[in-house]
Amino acid sequence: xxxxxxxxxxxxxxxxxxxxxxxxxxxxxxxxxxxxxxxxxxxxxxxxxxxxxxxxxxxxxxxxxxxxxxxxxxxxxxxxxxxxxxxxxxxxxxxxxxxxxxxxxxxxxxxxxxxxxxxxxxxxxxxxxxxxxxxxxxxxxxxxxxxxxxxxxxxxxxxxxxxxxxxxxxxxxxxxxxxxxxx
Amino acid sequence: xxxxxxxxxxxxxxxxxxxxxxxxxxxxxxxxxxxxxxxxxxxxxxxxxxxxxxxxxxxxxxxxxxxxxxxxxxxxxxxxxxxxxxxxxxxxxxxxxxxxxxxxxxxxxxxxxxxxxxxxxxxxxxxxxxxxxxxxxxxxxxxxxxxxxxxxxxxxxxxxxxxxxxxxxxxxxxxxxxxxxxx
Numbered sequence: 001x002x003x004x005x006x007x008x009x010x011x012x013x014x015x016x017x018x019x020x021x022x023x024x025x026x027x028x029x030x031x032x033x034x035x036x037x038x039x040x041x042x043x044x045x046x047x048x049x050x051x052x053x054x055x056x057x058x059x060x061x062x063x064x065x066x067x068x069x070x071x072x073x074x075x076x077x078x079x080x081x082x083x084x085x086x087x088x089x090x091x092x093x094x095x096x097x098x099x100x101x102x103x104x105x106x107x108x109x110x111x112x113x114x115x116x117x118x119x120x121x122x123x124x125x126x127x128x129x130x131x132x133x134x135x136x137x138x139x140x141x142x143x144x145x146x147x148x149x150x151x152x153x154x155x156x157x158x159x160x161x162x163x164x165x166x167x168x169x170x171x172x173x174x175x176x177x178x179x180x181x182x183x
Numbered sequence: 184x185x186x187x188x189x190x191x192x193x194x195x196x197x198x199x200x201x202x203x204x205x206x207x208x209x210x211x212x213x214x215x216x217x218x219x220x221x222x223x224x225x226x227x228x229x230x231x232x233x234x235x236x237x238x239x240x241x242x243x244x245x246x247x248x249x250x251x252x253x254x255x256x257x258x259x260x261x262x263x264x265x266x267x268x269x270x271x272x273x274x275x276x277x278x279x280x281x282x283x284x285x286x287x288x289x290x291x292x293x294x295x296x297x298x299x300x301x302x303x304x305x306x307x308x309x310x311x312x313x314x315x316x317x318x319x320x321x322x323x324x325x326x327x328x329x330x331x332x333x334x335x336x337x338x339x340x341x342x343x344x345x346x347x348x349x350x351x352x353x354x355x356x357x358x359x360x361x362x363x364x365x366x
Contacts, residue, residue: 017209019202021353023331026200028213122305138327144337148206148346152335154327163331168351170204 001124018169033071059093109137147173184307201352216254330356
């Protein structure tokens with residue numbers, strides 16, 4: 001598996017079931033959401049604008065893509081729904097077959113732009129490591145079938161190294177491509 | 184990492200937060216439980232009895248251990264608590280540094296005795312694969328710090344190959360050893 005193959009396999013619309021564990025408080029949260037992953041052209045204006053911000057890195061961009069999400073949170077003990085949505089452009093750049101970085105216009109643990117390091121484990125699990133302002137995050141994504149992915153994450157405090165949260169998402173592809181997320 | 188080191192690192196008492204996702208029904212479940220992992224002597228009577236059942240396999244047993252659990256389920260939408268507890272003897276037998284099998288007196292996906300194949304990924308994640316009567320299961324266990332493990336699982340129907348459930352547990356070690364689970 002390389003990053004180009006991984007992104008190609010990820011294209012489409014996914015229903016996500018995500019559970020978060022806040023370790024210090026023994027608190028669970030659950031989120032149902034829809035993700036849409038779309039491959040972008042390397043000449044896409046958002047891709048070119050993002051690359052312009054990092055031109056000192058002399059990147060070798062490959063398979064840029066966009067993730068859009070629309071989530072309905074359901075916090076345990078709190079029946080209010082929290083609808084949120086957003087999108088991020090991701091631009092991989094490989095340094096070898098199994099390693100590289102991914103530029104993100106919006107990060108995972110903190111909603112700021114970020115650079116993730118990526119690598120593949122021996123079973124083709126993609127591992128992303130990201131340093132944010134206050135936290136660091138590790139995300140692992142692996143396919144358990146052609147149309148089901150698992151995604152697990154660990155968020156740590158950068159100061160104390162304490163583990164703030166772990167999470168697990170099951171993502172089921174419902175539509176291969178070309179469907180708008182709001183339909 | 185080899186299986187002996189992995190078992191040694193796992194000894195002690197752990198608080199577990201576990202989330203399960205039933206994919207077909209988009210149903211979440213949450214379980215808080217206590218696990219206790221105790222190394223056993225290779226001459227322990229339960230170990231010898233279990234090995235006797237599998238003597239045709241000519242095993243090379245190493246680091247046998249016992250897992251005890253006591254769980255309090257909290258199903259979403261159902262405020263009743265479901266207290267359950269149990270224990271299983273596990274006996275690893277390695278065929279190489281990174282591969283082998285583990286005998287289990289009580290399985291994970293089905294409560295029957297089982298033989299799991301194990302291997303280690305390139306980042307020391309332990310992967311267990313088990314064929315039961317009706318289902319097959321893959322479990323992954325990895326340390327995210329000295330005292331915190333993540334465990335993720337996938338359960339498939341053997342007939343249809345459909346993915347029935349995924350789960351994720353965050354396990355936090357509270358006590359290194361020598362404490363009874365009921366204390």
